Amino acid sequence: MLVIRPITSRDLGALLRIAEESGVGFTSLPVNEERLAAKIAYSEASFALGDDDCQSGEQGYLLVMEDTETGEVVGTTALEARVGQSDAFWHYHLGSAVHSSPTLGVHKEHQLLTLCNDYSGVSELCTLFLSESHRQGHNGRLLSKCRFLFLAEFRDRFAEVVIAEMRGVSDTEGQSPFWSWLQKHFFDMEFPQADYLSGLGKKTFIAELMPRHPVYVDMLPKAAQAVIGQVHDKTRPALKLLTAEGFRWRGYVDIFDAGPTVECDIDHIQAIRESERLQVAIGNTDDGIKTMIANTNLQHFRCTLANALHRKGDLVLDRATADALGVKAGDWVRAIAFEKE
Structure with a gap:
């Protein structure tokens, strides 16, 4: 039988193995034993808090899927009560700008990417990964949807809006077409390094080096434009499941790989309502x-x-x-x- 339960310090080795299997682009699972141990400790402390002690929202609940017949941990998933409380939570927002001159008869509409912290304070579904050996039957859906029962039962610990960041497009070498443009003009590091540093919580370089003004999408390379709001092939099933639950894309994308972030009001999530x-x-x-x-x-x-x-x-x-x-x-x-x- 497969059972979802809170992670414990005894699961560190299993979590490290899962992090290694997840690969580049899975920011929330860096292959770093010290960082993963800190995530486990943070989760254990969050589960230990009483209802009156969790008003700050700085809690994270990390769960694992265990095969009770073998004792093997085969997947993980998590929820953050409120993001961006102690560290800035960055996104690009895809919007529009109109340039118009009635005198010349010119009307142009351009897409813009604007750096923002609009999702600060919302709850997040995150860190969803199932080992290849168990990607069968209903296992993936169980690992994802169990979070909705958790949200429903412990509703007061979470915000009014829930988001999920979807992994963006990258190749087999872990290279992101979107990051390649940013790297060329603003950063001196490869995508795997930037992704790894972000996963370690070392995000000050984002504010220091990211372009401070809106970016005109038309000025990006075609390869970078093509992946804005697109998901990694392995992430499509997760996006399909969330869409069925009522999650929608509102134009927010990851600043590294431009993958979409989807959102839903917590009380409108289908599984919670039902x-x-x-x-x-x-x-x-x-x-x-x-x-x-x-x-x-x-x-x-x-x-x-x-x-x-x-x-x-x-x-x-x-x-x-x-x-x-x-x-x-x-x-x-x-x-x-x-x-x-």
């Missing part, structure tokens, strides 16, 4: 339907996918599923039917 809080009953679930189920215990959060019988006010689980979630008859869970695509 999830239910139900009491557990233990019994036979042969006639049940595939259901994503999470317990309601923050410190010992568990989420899995299993057959369950939906009855008015309660949810029938088999004993193995209840044990995996750490619940017993009469306990509360949050659940949503896991429809087929």
Whole structure:
């Protein structure tokens, strides 16, 4: 059985392996043991906070997917309560500028990229990665969608708007067409190095070296223009899932690879609206339907996918599923039917 749970310090080796597998362009998982250990410690501290102690929003919740049969960690996913609270959170916004001269009969509309911090203070879905060995069945959807049950159950810890940064286009060598233009004119480092430094939290170079004025898209190389708002091939399934949940692109892109950042009001996310809080009953679930189920215990959060019988006010689980979630008859869970695509 695959179960989502909070990461612990014992998972450092597994997280390092996942970071290595994720490759260049996955900024939130730098291949750096010290940085990953700090992320784990930050997550453990966030899970330990009581509701009255988390008003600052400076919390991050890092989860892992564990195969309970082998004990192997096969994926990770995370949520940030509020981004940009201690470090600047940068994006480019794709907008328009009109140059018009009625006298000459000239009317030109140009696209502009403007550096901004517009998403400071919002919540973020981040760090989604599933090992190649387990990319089958519903595993990827479970790893992504479990965050919606977490958001729904612990709603007061998060902001009104939720975003997700989508990995942008880069080649097999980790080179980004968009970054190639920035590097040539403003930076003296390759994309993998810039991406790595950002993942380490060393972001002062962004404010120091990024162009301070809006950039006319027409003046960029065609290769750079073509990838603005486009996602990496491996990221398309994640974007499709978020779009189905109600996330939309509003013109914000990553400053390194120009991948899109999508957003949705937290209360408009489909899985959050459709999830239910139900009491557990233990019994036979042969006639049940595939259901994503999470317990309601923050410190010992568990989420899995299993057959369950939906009855008015309660949810029938088999004993193995209840044990995996750490619940017993009469306990509360949050659940949503896991429809087929």
